[in-house]
Amino acid sequence: MIPPGILISAPSSGTGKTTLMLGLLAALKAQGVNVQPFKSGPDYIDPAFHTAASGRASFNLDSWSMDRTRIDGLTGNAAGADLILAEGSMGLFDGVAVPGACGNGASADVAALMGWPVVLVLDVSGAAQSVAATALGFKLMRPDVTLAGVVLNRVASPRHDTLVRVGMAQVGVTVLGSLPRRTAIEMPERHLGLVQAGEQENLPQLLAEAAAFVAEHVDIAAIRAAAAGTMTDAPPPAKIPPPGGRIALAQDNAFAFVYPHLLAGWRAAGAEILPFSPLADEAPDASADVCWLPGGYPELHAGKLAAAAQFRTGLQSFAQTKPVHGECGGYMAMGAGIIDKEGVRHKMAGLLGLETSFAKRKMHLGYRKADLNAAIPGHDARARLRGHEFHYATIVTEPDAPLAHITDSNDLDVPETGSVRTFEGGGRATGTFFHMIAEAP
Incomplete structure (x- = not known):
């Protein structure tokens, strides 16, 4: 009940x-x-x-x-x-x-x-x-x-x-x-x-x-x-198509922003989640089908992430043959570098060419609609997603192929398109500045 x-x-x-x-x-x-x-x-x-x-x-x-x-x-x-x-x-x-x-x-x-x-x-x-x-x-x-x-x-x-x-x-x-x-x-x-x-x-x-x-x-x-309510009977747990059967999920103070309903929906669909900590210099589990880097505050830990050699090389190796996807902070960490608020550049994983800077802050806030140009883990190309973006990073460059056509809640184009890059071994790196909430109804 x-x-x-x-x-x-x-x-x-x-x-x-x-x-x-x-x-x-x-x-x-x-x-x-x-x-x-x-x-x-x-x-x-x-x-x-x-x-x-x-x-x-x-x-x-x-x-x-x-x-x-x-x-x-x-x-x-x-x-x-x-x-x-x-x-x-x-x-x-x-x-x-x-x-x-x-x-x-x-x-x-x-x-x-x-x-x-x-x-x-x-x-x-x-x-x-x-x-x-x-x-x-x-x-x-x-x-x-x-x-x-x-x-x-x-x-x-x-x-x-x-x-x-x-x-x-x-x-x-x-x-x-x-x-x-x-x-x-x-x-x-x-x-x-x-x-x-x-x-x-x-x-x-x-x-x-x-x-x-x-x-x-x-x-x-x-x-x-x-207290009151219109619902009395409990529907079955909501299943959400997972990005893979075994998901290597970054989880620490730099990568903590993943919607709880997504994790619960993936688990309800039978997926296994394998957490790891980039801040502890841990690499994604090589047995996972996919690696997912949530949003968070990588800019506050940029120096530590830049020094996390095992995480970086493990992620690079994983991406050669398997999909890696990042959202907002995770997307920034997949890029070439992050410039912190003092103007110091820190080398990131380099799976994508994205460069972001917090030296000059610019707020990006609001709902997002995305029509995918390429598949991301759990969603095929041409899927229509809805999500939310909130960060203060300035995009210095976003040179890779655009991942999606993205608009705001008023259907106005958003220039931050996300990125996709494919590797010779069959792996793929994708990332967005928005956090996915659901597929469009």
């Missing part, structure tokens, strides 16, 4: 969604409640924090790139849990201009599709009764989205709390909690958002503090009571 759910959202980024989400997950786990987390949208980092806080793998649900069957199948991972908690991205109604598979990528789409009421986190600093107007607007914006109530964040004093609650009572919005100003449990950030869960040495302590903070100031029982 699929349990009822709640979606945690806000009017914008930086309002406190993640603090509330992690605090709720950790507090409920401490109470013995089995909670299944999800993340609305294409965020790469939050699901790992959800998993650490809840003890269950968190999955992305995305209305722009995924059709309803895929979303339902992923929701099936909640079977056996007591409650679903989903975290939104950006503001509740924020999405792209042109809808995709079953929405425009807004968290409100997922809430409406799944019947999950919304708990809205409101930053009330600098205002009092006026915040109620914001809450009322969110309550009325979409009739198919139910507002369960609000959690007030960054409350200055008991008097401030009382004034805000007066406004909420006037518009009929339930206050489910009131969080005072506090910075001790806010997660450190860098240019792609939060620092990765695997890099947080004090993560258990942060989660324990978040749990205590939320348990003290939020009506957790009322949030549980507000």
Whole structure:
């Protein structure tokens, strides 16, 4: 059976969604409640924090790139849990201009599709009764989205709390909690958002503090009571065509951005995943059918990767006869070199001619559509993929044959086409700047 759910959202980024989400997950786990987390949208980092806080793998649900069957199948991972908690991205109604598979990528789409009421986190600093107007607007914006109530964040004093609650009572919005100003449990950030869960040495302590903070100031029982949902029966695990039967997967702090639903879907289809660490100078398992280099932060570890001779020669040898595919950071590491923010060039694997630089940052952000010119592991030429790109690398040169025709969510051409190179032994190197989410419906 699929349990009822709640979606945690806000009017914008930086309002406190993640603090509330992690605090709720950790507090409920401490109470013995089995909670299944999800993340609305294409965020790469939050699901790992959800998993650490809840003890269950968190999955992305995305209305722009995924059709309803895929979303339902992923929701099936909640079977056996007591409650679903989903975290939104950006503001509740924020999405792209042109809808995709079953929405425009807004968290409100997922809430409406799944019947999950919304708990809205409101930053009330600098205002009092006026915040109620914001809450009322969110309550009325979409009739198919139910507002369960609000959690007030960054409350200055008991008097401030009382004034805000007066406004909420006037518009009929339930206050489910009131969080005072506090910075001790806010997660450190860098240019792609939060620092990765695997890099947080004090993560258990942060989660324990978040749990205590939320348990003290939020009506957790009322949030549980507000949960609802349209799904009751669990569909079978969603299978995704794997890139190979045995997949050598780079996994460490330089290569950590791979969508959890892909790994689960590959395993459900019978694939075996063989992790290795380029930062530990490990080469891909020679018995694997394919090597997959996920995204991450290779630019922060460029010197160490350049010195990882066993990794580099092992990867080069593997690529002579078998396919190697990289996404974003993995693609950069497959290239000829990375220039770090100080302007120092570091030699990379050289499977492709790509050169990237972080000396002059340029943000690349948004959904991507790709019509493949050549096959990548798991997908034939002419396959149509949907994904998401987010990085600050400047492309110095991308000289190899273009892997795909790539457009954004408005069907405008994107110049970063990805690359493909074939080797005499039959191997092939392919890479993209976007992270694949799903084949186009």
